[in-house]
C-alpha cells in the first residue's frame with residue numbers, strides 16, 4: 331500500500347448512476363453537459379469516495395428521425411452519421427473527466443436484444459397492444475411521412491413549431507395527428523392521414539402504480555415531482571412503434587423484417603440504462619453482475635438529465651418497468667430478466683442559457699464542449715457548472731461570470747492557497763515539514779477542514795451540489811485566512827513554529843482537496859502530487875477501442891479503473907514529514923480579461939452564418 335493510502339471501508343450500498351443519453355446528431359454543447367454530465371459525475375465520484383458500489387452508465391442515443399434527416403442531407407447512411415458523432419461525443423465526455431463505468435451506444439446488438447425483450451415482456455403482460463391508427467403520408471409521393479418531418483401548432487400549449495413526435499416548447503409527446511395545421515417540413519404540403527397498424531403502450535394502466543410510486547418520492551426536487559404528478563392527470567396510450575426505417579426492429583413475425591416500422595426511439599433509448607448495465611456486466615467477466623444494481627431491494631438508482639427529458643424518466647421508463655414487472659392494473663409476471671427496480675430519484679436540472687439567449691446549434695448560439703476545452707481547462711468548466719450551473723433554476727452562462735469565477739475563486743482562492751503553502755514548504759524545508767505542538771488556531775482550522783466532510787457530504791448525497799461546492803470553497807477561505815493570520819513568512823526566527831503552521835496549512839489543503847475532488851478531479855490529482863503523494867488520487871476515464879460483443883463491429887467506449895483511486899471521503903494524513911516537496915507549478919490558469927470580448931466576437935460572427943440543423 332502506498333504511503334498516505336488509507337482506503338475507506340467499502341460499503342454494500344449499490345448505486346446506479348443513470349445518465350441521460352446524448353443524441354448523436356451532432357457534438358454536445360456546454361448546456362447539455364451542465365444538465366446531465368457534470369452533475370452525474372460529481373454524484374458518482376462522491377459516492378465512490380464514500381465507499382459505495384457505483385455503476386455509472388450511458389451512451390449515445392443513435393436512432394430516430396434527426397439522424398436520418400442528417401444522413402439524407404449529407405448523402406450518407408444513418409450509421410455513418412451515428413459513427414461519426416458517437417466518436418466526437420465519446421472524446422468530449424472523456425476529456426471533461428466524466429467517469430462512466432460504461433459509455434456505449436444504442437446501435438449495439440446487445441441493446442437491440444434488451445430493447446426487444448422489454449417490448450415482448452410488456453406485450454406478454456398485455457401492456458402493449460396493436461391498434462389501428464392514422465399515419466401520415468405525403469399526398470404527392472404516397473410515401474410514409476416520418477413523424478419529425480411534420481410540423482404544426484401544439485394542441486397543448488399553442489406553440490407553432492411543434493413536431494409530429496414532440497413539442498419542444500412544453501415538452502409533451504405528440505402524435506402527428508394531434509397537430510393543428512400540420513405541414514410537411516420537406517415541401518410544405520398538408521399530409522394525408524391513412525389507417526395503419528401500430529403498437530401502443532397502455533399508459534392509463536399505470537396511472538395508479540405510477541401515482542403510488544411518486545407518492546413515496548417526497549425527497550425529489552419539488553419542480554420535478556410536481557411536473558411528474560401532473561402528468562398522471564391525463565395519461566393516454568402512446569405509440570410504441572413508429573413509421574421510420576432506422577431503429578430497433580419490432581420483434582414480431584410479420585414486423586421484424588418490415589423496413590418502415592421500428593420501435594420509437596425514445597422507448598428504446600431509456601431501455602439503454604438497462605442494456606448498458608448488462609453490457610458492462612458481460613464485459614466485466616460476470617454477465618450476471620448487473621443484477622446487484624437492478625434487482626437488489628436496497629440498491630438505489632439516480633437518473634440525471636435536463637428538464638426537457640423528465641417525462642421519459644418519471645413516466646415512460648417507469649411505466650415500461652412496471653409493465654415488464656407485471657405491476658400495472660392488468661397484473662402479470664416479470665419477464666425473463668426478473669423484476670427490475672424503479673428509479674430512486676429523477677434528478678433534473680433546469681436550462682442553461684448563453685449570454686441571455688437559448689442555446690441553439692441552428693442559430694449558432696452555442697459553444698461546443700470540444701471548442702471550450704481547446705481553450706480552457708476542464709476543471710474550470712466543471713467548477714462553473716457546479717457552483718453557478720442550472721441546478722434548480724434557469725441560469726445564464728456569461729463569459730464575464732466564467733472569467734470572474736475562474737480568476738477570483740479557482741485561481742485567487744483555491745489555487746493561490748495551494749501555491750503559496752507548497753512554495754513556502756518547498757523553499758524553506760524542501761519536504762513535508764515536521765509539526766511541533768499545535769496552538770488553538772491550528773486545531774481550530776483542522777477541526778473545520780476535517781469536520782467539513784459531514785456537511786459537504788450531506789449536501790452531495792442530496793444532490794445539492796451548488797451548496798456543496800460553495801461550502802467547500804468557504805472552507806478554502808478559512809484556510810486562506812489562517813495562512814494570512816499566522817503569516818509563516820514572518821517566522822524566519824522561529825522555524826519550529828513556521829513548520830507547524832506550514833504543516834497545518836498543508837493538512838488543511840489535503841482535506842480541501844478531497845472535498846473538491848468530485849468537482850475538480852483533474853486538479854485534485856495535481857494537488858495530491860504537489861503534497862508529496864504518489865499514484866492515482868482521482869481516476870480519469872479512458873477511451874477504449876472495442877468491438878460489439880455480438881456482431882464484432884468496432885466502436886469506442888468510455889470506461890475506467892475507478893477503484894484504483896486513493897481519494898476517500900474523509901480527512902487523511904499528509905505523507906510523513908521528510909517526504910520531498912518540489913516547488914509547485916500553478917494548478918489553475920489565470921485568464922486574461924480580453925477573453926470575454928474575444929468570445930463574444932466569436933459568438934456574433936457565428937450567429938450570422940448558421941447552417942447546422944441540430945438543436
Ligand SMILES: [Zn+2]
Nearest residue numbers: 484487497500
Ligand atoms: Zn406544446
